[in-house]
Amino acid sequence: MSGGSEPVIQVEGLAKHFDGVQAVADVDFEVREGELFGFLGPNGAGKTTTINMLTGLARPDSGTIGIAGIDCSKKPKAAQHLMGVVPDESNLYPELSGFENLSFCGALYGMDRRDRRERAGELLERFGLDAAAERKFAGYSKGMKRKLTIAAGIIHSPPILFLDEPTTGIDVASARQIRRLIADLNAAGTTIFLTTHYIEEAERLCGRIAFIVEGRIVRIDAVGNLMRLTEGRHVVRLSVSGGAAGLCEAIAAEMPHLACTTTGDGDIRVESTEPVRVGPLVRLLEDSGAEVFEARRVRESLEDVFVRITGIEAGAMKQEKDRAKAGAGA
Amino acid sequence: MRALTVFWNILSKDMRSYYLKPPNISWGLIFPLAWTGMFFIRSGVGLESVPELLPGVMAVSVLFGTTSMLAVTVTFEKKHRSFERLLLAPIPLELLMLAKTTGAIVFGVANAFVPVIMAAFLMDLSVVSWGTLIPAVVLIAFSSTFLGLFIAVSVSEVFEAQTFSNFFRFPMLFLCGLFFPIERLPVWLRPVSYAMPLTYGVDLLHESVRRAGTMPAVLDFGMLAAFCAVLFAVSLRNIKTKWIL
Numbered sequence: 001m002s003g004g005s006e007p008v009i010q011v012e013g014l015a016k017h018f019d020g021v022q023a024v025a026d027v028d029f030e031v032r033e034g035e036l037f038g039f040l041g042p043n044g045a046g047k048t049t050t051i052n053m054l055t056g057l058a059r060p061d062s063g064t065i066g067i068a069g070i071d072c073s074k075k076p077k078a079a080q081h082l083m084g085v086v087p088d089e090s091n092l093y094p095e096l097s098g099f100e101n102l103s104f105c106g107a108l109y110g111m112d113r114r115d116r117r118e119r120a121g122e123l124l125e126r127f128g129l130d131a132a133a134e135r136k137f138a139g140y141s142k143g144m145k146r147k148l149t150i151a152a153g154i155i156h157s158p159p160i161l162f163l164d165e166p167t168t169g170i171d172v173a174s175a176r177q178i179r180r181l182i183a184d185l186n187a188a189g190t191t192i193f194l195t196t197h198y199i200e201e202a203e204r205l206c207g208r209i210a211f212i213v214e215g216r217i218v219r220i221d222a223v224g225n226l227m228r229l230t231e232g233r234h235v236v237r238l239s240v241s242g243g244a245a246g247l248c249e250a251i252a253a254e255m256p257h258l259a260c261t262t263t264g265d266g267d268i269r270v271e272s273t274e275p276v277r278v279g280p281l282v283r284l285l286e287d288s289g290a291e292v293f294e295a296r297r298v299r300e301s302l303e304d305v306f307v308r309i310t311g312i313e314a315g316a317m318k319q320e321k322d323r324a325k326a327g328a329g330a
Numbered sequence: 331m332r333a334l335t336v337f338w339n340i341l342s343k344d345m346r347s348y349y350l351k352p353p354n355i356s357w358g359l360i361f362p363l364a365w366t367g368m369f370f371i372r373s374g375v376g377l378e379s380v381p382e383l384l385p386g387v388m389a390v391s392v393l394f395g396t397t398s399m400l401a402v403t404v405t406f407e408k409k410h411r412s413f414e415r416l417l418l419a420p421i422p423l424e425l426l427m428l429a430k431t432t433g434a435i436v437f438g439v440a441n442a443f444v445p446v447i448m449a450a451f452l453m454d455l456s457v458v459s460w461g462t463l464i465p466a467v468v469l470i471a472f473s474s475t476f477l478g479l480f481i482a483v484s485v486s487e488v489f490e491a492q493t494f495s496n497f498f499r500f501p502m503l504f505l506c507g508l509f510f511p512i513e514r515l516p517v518w519l520r521p522v523s524y525a526m527p528l529t530y531g532v533d534l535l536h537e538s539v540r541r542a543g544t545m546p547a548v549l550d551f552g553m554l555a556a557f558c559a560v561l562f563a564v565s566l567r568n569i570k571t572k573w574i575l
Contacts, residue, residue, distance in 0.1 A: 055418060059574060080420035091411040095347050107339035108419035110332030152415075 006033045007066075008160055008191050009054065014063035016049055016215075023049045025215040027063070031193055033159075036186040038206035039195040042312050046215040047195040048088060051164050054193070055085050067160065081109060084158035088165040088195075090145035094138035098129055098148050101137055102155050109156035116155065123151040127181065143174025150178065154185065161185065163194045167201060179205060203227075203302040213310045223302065230300035236276045237298045238268045241291040250288040255281070269298075336421050340429035344403050349437050354399075362391040362444040380453040385535030386508040387445040389528060392467065393474045393499060395441035399434040400478035401491030408573065409486065417574065423566055431475045438471035462547060463538035469554040470531035476561035477527065483568045502528045507536075512544070527557035 009031035016024040024046040031037040039047050052058035054065055056076025065072040067079040092101045099120055106116030124130045127147040132140065140148065146166065153161060166182065167175040182205055186192050196202050202209055203223060210220040219226075240247065247268055248260035258276065261269045268285075270276055282292045306312070348354065369383045407413040416426050449455065481494045503509075505519060506528040512520060523529050530550040537543025543550070 057414060057417060057574060077420055077422065080418060083418075085418050087411065087414060089411055091414060093343070093347065093412055094410075096343070104339060104343055105415065107335055108415065108421070110335050110420075112335065 007031065008033045008068050009037075009193065010064075010066035011050075011054070012064045014050065014053060014065065015061045016046075016053060016058065017061060018049075022215050024053070024060075027212070027215070027217055029210055029217060029220055031191060033191055034186070034189055035208065036182070036192045036194060036206050038202035038209040039193065039212060040197070040199060040202055040209055040306065041195075041212035041310075042197070045212045047212060048164055049215075050212070051085075051162050051193070051195060055083055055162055056080055081156070082158055082160055084153035084156065084161040086150050086153040086161070086163045086166055088168065090142075090149040092137050092145070092149055092152055095136060097134050097136055098124060098140070098144075099133040101148060102152055105152040106155040111156060119155055119157075120151075123155065127151050128177070143170040146170050146174065146178060147181075150181065154190070158190070160191045160193070163192060165196055166194070167196070167198060199303045199306055200301070209302075211306060211310055213312065219309050226302060226305045229305050229308070232273055233271055233300055234274065234276050235269065235271045235298040235300055235304070236278060236281065237263070237296055238270070238281070238285065238292055239294040240266075240268060240285060241293065247285055247288055247290055250284065251281070254284055333421065333425055336419065337425060337429045337432075340416070340426070341432050344430065344433040345436075348399065348403055349433050354437070357395075359444055361394060362387055362441060363448070365390050366445055366448060380449055381457070381540050384445060384449050384453075385532060385539050388442045388467065388535055389470060389506070389508060389532045390503065391441040391445060392438040392470045392531075393502065393528060396434045396438035396471055396474040397478035397481065397495045397499060398492070399437060400431070400475065400482040401488050401495065403430055403433065404479065404482040405485060405488050405491045408483075409488065413573075423569060427479065427562070427566060427569070431479055434475040434478060435468075435471045438474060439467055442467045442471070457539075459538040459541075462534060465551070466531060466534035466538060466554075469551065469558065470528065470535075473527040473531065473554050473557045473561065476558055476565060479565040480561050480568070483565050483572065502526045505529070506532045507544075508532055527554055527561075530554050530557075 007030040009029075011030070012028050014024055014027040015022070027046075027050060029037075039050065041047050049058060053060045054067070054072065056072060056079075060073055063073065068082050070079040070082075072079050093104070096104060102120035102123060103116050106119060111119070121130075121133075124133045127150070129144060129148060129151070132144060137145065137148065150163070150166060153163075163182065167178050170178075179201060182192060182194070186205075194202070194206060206223055208220065208222050209226065211218050245262075248262060251258055251260045251268075251270065257274065258270045258272050258281075263269050270281065276297075278295050278297075282295055285292050365387045366383065369387060404413070407416075416430070417423075419426070446455070477498060478495065481498065482491050485491045485494055501522070505512075505515065505523040506526055507523065508528075512523050512529065515523060530545070530553040533543045533545050534547060534550045534554075537547060537550075
C-alpha cells in the first residue's frame, strides 16, 4: 500500500551515542500513514538503536520523535498504545503456550479477556499456528517463533508496526509466508517501519527506503526512484578460472570505457553506460590466460544501487549479519 | 480498569510461571521448617522457647522467600529480553514494577505464616497481637521484595543477583537483633544494624509475639515504610537509567 500524505512518524535531528561511539547521528525522516518504510544498513549501522528510540526503549541524546503527533522523545509511554513492536529476537515467554503468550501480550495493552482470546485465536489461525496453539513457545521451531512474535506485535491491532529483521535466520518457506503477511498488513492500512538486511526483501515490500551507514542516513527515496538509477547502465558478469586477479587491469588497459570490479565470489563484473560487447571481452580475457566459463548480462537490482550509494558490499553485509546471528545462537 | 487488567495479568502470569511451581511451594514449606529445626537445636531448650524463636523464623522466611525470587522474575526476564515486552506496554513503570513485585510480596507473606501455622500446635497464639503482626509481616515482605528488586536491577546475570543478595541478606540476618540483641553488638556495629530494614521488622515481630520490642512501634513502621519508598524509588531510577538507555 502506498503511503498517504499525513506523516505518522516524524524524526528530526535524532542522535545517540554509547560509550563514546556515535550510534546514530543527526537522523531525519518521515513515514507517512499507510506506508511500508524500509530501513536498510549493515550490522551496527544504527537500525535497532533507531527503533529502540522510536519505541521508547532508548532515550535519544538529542532530536525529536513524533508518533501520530505525540512527542515521544519526551513522553514515550503516551504513544506506545499506537505501536506494535517485533524485535530482532523472538522474545516471548518460553514457559507459556502460543495462545497464552498472545493472550498475555493483549492484556498488556488493556484488552479484556474475551477480546484478546478471540483475537489470539484469529491470529493463530491466520499465521498457521492454530495446531500448535497449546504447545509451549519453547518447543516451537524458529519460523514458528518468529510468526508468533509478529502475531504478538499486532495483537492489539496497532496502526503503526515496527519490524526489526523479521525474516532473519528462518527457513525460506516461513520467510515467504511472513513477507506475505507483512504485505497483507500494510494493504489493510498498517503503517510499517521495517529494518532488514535482505535488500531483495526491502525491494519487494517497501514503498520507500532509507539507507543508513555508521549512524547516518545516506539516502532516502522511493524504490522506483532508486531503481531508476539503474537505467542506462549495462552490466556483464563473467565467471573465470583461476580467479579474477590481474584481469581487471587487462580490461582497463584494452577497454578503458568499461568499469571492472571483482565480486565477493571471485567473478568479474563489468559495467558501462554503453552496451557491452561480450565477444571481444571474452576473447581479451582468454588472451590474458583465463578460461571463461560463463558470461551473462545482468539486470541491475536495488542491491547494486545500495552498493553504489553506500560503498558497502551487500553480500558481505548479509554474511556478517548471519555470522552474528549464528554466534548468538551457539 | 485497564491498569487493573494489566496489573492482574502480569501478577497472575508470574504466579503461574514462577511462584506456584512445585519447587517453589516445597521451598516455601521446607525452608521455614529447616530454620525452625536449626533454631531449636541451637537453643537446646523445650517448647517454652517457641515464642522467642517465632519472630526470627518468620523474618528469615520472608527475607529469603522474597529476595531470591526477584532474580528470576526480573533479572532472568531482562536477560532473555522478555522484559522488553513489559517496557513497551503503555503502562506507567511504577505500575509495571508493582505488578512484578506483588507476587514476591504475596509469596513472602505466605512463607511467614508457615511457621505461624506450625507454632499454633506448640504455643498459645492468643497472646499474639495480630494487629501489629500482620502489618509488620506485610511491610517486611514489601521492604525485602524491594531490596530484591534493587539488587535485581543492579545486575545483569541471575547468578550475580543471587551473590549480591547474600551480600545484604547475611549481614542483615546477624545484625538485625535476631541472634543477638542490638544493645549487645559492638558500638561501631550498631549504626549498621539500624540502617537495615529487617531490624525494624524483627523488633515489631518481637513486640507482637512477646511484647519485647525495643523501639516504639510507630518508629518501626515508619522506618519500614521509608525503606520501602526509598528502595522502590531507587530501583525505578535504576531501571530508567540503566535499562532504558
